[in-house]
Amino acid sequence: MSRGVNKVILIGNLGQEPELRYTGGGTAVCNMSLATNETYKNRDGEEVQNTEWHDVVAWGRMGEVCSEYLEKGSRVYFEGKLETNEWEDGDGNTRYSTQVKARNMTFLEGREEQQDVGGETGSHGREPVGVGGAEPSGSAGPPGFKGDEGETFDPDDPPF
DSSP, rough: OOOOOOOEEEEEEEEEEEEEEEETTSEEEEEEEEEEEEEEEOTTEEEEEEEEEEEEEEEEHHHHHHHHHOOTTOOOEEEEEEEEEEOOOOSSSSEEEEEEEEEEEEEEEEEEGGOOOOOSSOOSOOOOOEEEEOOOOOOSSTTOOOOTTTTTOOSOOOOO
């Protein structure tokens, strides 16, 4: 029996401020809207820009870190999986929404006070910082914490 793969890698900019809330059990949940852009030339040779919007959710400590350090316009790397939710609206219609459940996050740019975080500097004047542990029961550390496998993301060398 073979297993499937459900993995998403996104690099983009937040389209609005992260929204942090807590479940009844006290688990942090941060919802974010991420824009990814692509540019290509059409048949007439004109440059066309296309923006795709993604709903991203981060749980636990990673959600709190996203809420604290990210803001509208922040450039960020997310790694996670697609998750589709089903619900019934007020009229009894079945509705669906698909979101990215973040497992790892890396700041690709930061605010001024983040400049001193990390060791050697990257292309933006500092080392990118990774945060892992998206599952509600997982725990991610504060900025400077590496992903679950101890890896960080280098914006000059994307993993694809």
